[in-house]
């Protein structure tokens with residue numbers, strides 16, 4: 001990684017892509033040493049039936065007697081969410097405070113305008129489905145207040161490997177499908193839009209360890225099924241601007257980029 005990071009890590013083309021499609025994949029921007037540390041630490045919390053050196057033991061679902069409802073280490077079905085280490089400083093350094101990531105977040109929301117991170121969501125895993133049938137794809141919109149999310153892969157995610165799946169451009173519809181700009185009450189348009197958009201084309205954002213997917217808070221998305229043999233391992237963080245507590249209950253703005261930086265506001269859609 002370079003020692004110095006440009007003040008404007010995203011090009012005009014990347015800004016236009018994000019604004020138009022609601023997501024952007026950045027390749028190889030995280031510190032490999034921290035990624036290796038995260039991959040190793042995950043196994044501190046593994047169910048006894050799973051072994052790091054035996055990929056055949058990784059296939060889901062998690063045996064019923066190994067399930068855990070504990071928030072810090074939630075394990076059920078094909079999902080394993082290890083949140084306990086999410087507030088350790090090196091995890092924050094790995095993703096939101098990575099110099100490139102922090103600089104691009106300021107480029108999007110304004111310099112000095114980000115909420116300081118106290119932690120990340122943790123390591124979210126999707127286990128291989130093996131011979132189990134997968135269900136149909138369908139999108140949803142997250143509805144807790146934030147401006148954009150970052151999904152960081154700490155291990156390689158092949159196509160079909162449980163990568164973050166997005167419905168490109170859907171943020172420009174879904175933004176107006178809620179009564180407020182950042183909270184969770186959908187209006188009458190949400191369900192029909194969700195059915196229509198979810199039946200349309202989507203993109204599997206697969207990638208390698210060290211890649212990061214940025215996504216607008218109102219884009220339609222899902223955590224894809226994992227039809228590969230590797231565990232999908234991702235660290236998630238939600239960026240928020242410092243005025244979110246006052247803007248969260250505003251109605252959606254006519255210009256959906258109203259709260260964003262002048263730079264992205266001035267970029268033309270593709």
Ligand SMILES: [Fe+2]
Pocket residue numbers: 140141142221222
């Ligand atoms: Fe979601």
